[in-house]
Amino acid sequence: MTDPIQPPPRKDPQKRTRIPVRPPVERSRTGTQLSAFAAEGRFALQRCAACGQLQYPAREACARCLSMSLDWQDVDPVGDVIATTTVRTSTVVYFRERTPWRIGTVSLDAGPSIMCHLHGDCGPGDRVRLINRLDKAGHAALLALPLKDTAHMEDDELLRELTCDPKYRRVLITNGRSELGQALAKALSDAGASIVFVGEAESWRPYPGQEALRAIPKVEVLPMDVTDTDSLTELSGEIGGKVDILINNARYVRPGGIMDRHDVNFARDEMDVNYLGLMRLAQTFGPAMRARGADGVNSATAWVNLLSVYALSNLPQFGTFAASNAAALSLSQCLRAEMRSGGVRVLNVFSGPTEDAWHQPLPPPKVAPAALARAVVSALKDGLEEAYVGDVAKDLIDRWRASPKVLEREMTEPDGGA
């Protein structure tokens, strides 16, 4: 079993904050494919299409038959620990600061042997399952977990380093007025966050769920408006140094495309909230989070954007909304690059239409706010960079991966190609 972590003591302001440093960043281009799978929490290995050989590390040709037809396949991640070591000294500062660090060799049932990090509950001779996660450099890191869950296993220091578990962390959620914002507050409180700050625009204007939100344990409601730089500057001055997870679910949505409108007013509002809102938040809260990426048990760990899956391919019925989300998606990649030096993960959670007034005319399936909130918590616990929630989003990413152009053609039919 793992020793349960304790809530971190109040920070001594006289003490120096540990500066984030990164594990090694160099990878081959083919090897980086494993990092792309880690972004979605998938464990996959390179497979030869000609002879079926599974291989690791990634190569440019099959090491058995020299075929160049290699693909990647999700593989049963179970194997045996055949060797272990505790690294007590390292040439890289990141590991030096974190030794002793346990690694091992796992002989997979599927074939290859893999050098990997070891969860504290894994030892020599154990049956284990490997997971593929992103390390603080944003690259794939394979970690062996016990085959069966052990007590407090989520508190393992190494596992927490590779994921963004909200437990004992302080969270800021942007839009308390929405049903989704309230569901997120509840889910993060349930997940063990120590404080859940919830932003509330136009506090003088009542809204459904206002009282229930304030009744959720750990919730602190604060005035905040992502279209107002001054409000964000003020709030970040107050709580910016203690935001470990920021969840941006501010959203402005109106149905419609281009030619059924005669002005750009709705489109401008969508951009102001969905795109510039993200940028204002990142400018006010980003720097402090990036500086606190290695700040102990409650280090800054994740920035979450809730995006429409139509950011990937435009849905004409919500054409300008999709465009504003495409802009936000692109900006999130810029944010990811800028956050990387601090080891703070940028998680994009994509969903299809949600159960709300603005999506009322769309047919099911739609995503319920509570389900979306649970998916956000689960993606944080898994340390993902990309999560697709609900049947519509999952279907759309499948089709997008198969062919973005075919998808675009399908989307431009009135029924969205469904």
Place this chain on the structure above:
Amino acid sequence: MTKTNRMAYDGVVAVCPTTVPYVRYSKESAHWWIARALGDALGAAGLASRDLDGFSVSSFTLAPDTAVGLVQHLGLTPRWLDHIPMGGASGVVALRRAARAVQCGDADVIACVAGDANHVDSFRRMLSSFSRFAQDASYPYGSGGPNACFALLTDHYMRRYGAERADFGRICVAQRNNALAFPHAIMKKPLTLDEYLAARPISDPIALFDCVMPVAGAEAFLVMREADARAAGLPAVHVLSTIERHNAFPDDPIQMRGGWAMDVDELYAMAGVKPAQIDFVETYDDYPVICMMQFEDLGFCAKGEAASFVRSHTLEADSTFAHNTSGGQLSVGQAGAAGGYLGLVEGLRQLTGQALGIQVPNAATGLVSGFGMINFDRGLCSGAAILATARSASLSVDSAPA
């Protein structure tokens, strides 16, 4: 005994074993170390650089140059040029290639040189760019470098074959005893088994004295026709046999053996000797577990029995199993690729009666083994050579069983 179709290395000898004394850190470049080793080796043979028509180089720190850049840097005009990036297997591989080239007349005199710089922080920078597989699949896991990778092999070996840390300690202590008499050794203090066992852990089960000290230095020797060596009055060594193998046993889930196990029968068949006739053994000792694998794979004991083998032998240069007679890299230091030459150059000294430390009594036949390049999870290059003093070689060849 296994039959072999391999041609003998008749009429070729290795001469002028040369060491540029090692230092822990040095501001000098690899070019400096290689130049000095080359000059010393040629000087020992009474040759000038214009007399040289073949050149073989091994170095990790020569970048952005290769052997090509070096020929202009050093003013050489060779008609035969080789660059061997095989780390610990470089010495044996350089020897076997050079011997064939001289034997076949492609070159008359070949200088084989390995040398590396060691600046403060150069070891870390070398580790971070060592190989593609290391970048993708081992360096991100703790960045323990070879220590962590060999710790995993050692851990597995101990579990599987029942070896204990004290068994590795016997190897390290004996090598230190040898090194105390060897003037170029970086380690000058005696080492006891208790000190070995109590040393600071580095990457369990590997502790401080299981690891080599990265240093700067260079090693060299010359390969030429036997007649030329005799005319110049140079003490010379015959090459009785060699083997080389890369990426052996790729399906082993973790390294338990090296390429020697594939080729060992041919090694002895070609030389016409048996393990019992070997007077001393120079193994590649980046970590003592690799010495044990070599004892097994080179036929001195069965697989998995190296621990009991080291318990039943003394391993000093003047004992029942003379091993790493200069102290090996574990006590002399590892000068990058020159570490792959250390055992070979020492073997040449032993066979020509020029030992700088303990001389193995009546050394006439020796085995030198190389092992290099932990590309991802295991060492890929292995090689070995059986060498004999030039006078006894003709005897042993004549009397070799058909």
